[in-house]
Amino acid sequence: MATIKDVAKLAGVSTSTVSHVLNETRFVSEQISERVRTAVNTLNYRPSSIARSLKVNRTNTLGMLVSTSKNPFFAEVVHNVERRCYERGYTLFLCNTDGDAHRMRANLDALEEKRVDGLLLLCSEASNEVLRLLEEERSTPVVIFDWGSDSEHVDRIYDNSLYGGYLATRHLIDMGHTRIGCVTGPIERRSARERVQGFHKAMDEAGLPVSPEWIIEGDYDCAGGVAAMARLHALPHRPDALFVCNDMMALGVFAEAARLGVRVPDDLSVIGYDDIYIARYMTPPLTTIHQPKGTIAAMAVDTLIDRLGSKREEGKAILIEPGLIERASVRRIA
Structure with a gap:
């Protein structure tokens, strides 16, 4: 050579x-x-990129940690992050944490050895212990997607989940529904709590009662939607509309509803959350709350790169607003 x-x-x-x-x-x-x-x-x-990076103390590389998930939302965000890194002249190193804090630490060590300029975390399962690890033991700038408690040192990009939950429920109400249930995400997750808060806010504003047995905690996966639909169907009195707090659980609701002979939207209106790519191809196409994944990814990458240039030490939070996508899974009641 x-x-x-x-x-x-x-x-x-x-x-x-x-x-x-x-x-x-x-x-x-x-x-x-x-x-x-x-x-x-x-x-x-x-x-030699190594020689150049040693000279300028910059490698033009970013590391990204992603928790294991079958949810296409994660893949769509990663795709958009990689594209934005390319547009900004950076290379992305991707690591899978497998939902394990110990594996996350090992991946952090590996990325640090590669001298990445900054870190992006899309790791909802990680604990606050990992946040402490990032803040106290490492000097690499960090941007976190939609996870963790507020911090003075890391930047956070997250969607306005409370407004998104309100928007979803408000749409069901505007379409004439009054008997509305909710399939939540894991309630220890910030996004799940806020989406449920939005649900209650819309119901309270409309003066509609909330039946506790129609509020079922799910797992943000298809299996959670299947289990929730089975529980609701076994009740003597059932909702005629359902706010499902992510599209993967909505997919499970669709599958179990079909097995039980429940027609969407004739018997049950369903609205999801995330607007994953396959939502438009479900039968019927899923009405959902859109998260602008391209915007979220670009804002995360740009925030991290801009922080590298400014040497800013304090963290900041950037709120991304969701929007309603109307398709065919919610019917209007006259």
């Missing part, structure tokens, strides 16, 4: 001149620059 010394020898110049031509750090005459470029092409020389 050719070195910068080989290029300098072939071009008949010093190694510092080669460096100035390649990095455009000093004026070099066009004649000499052309000789250097010709030598580079002849020798197929590639500058």
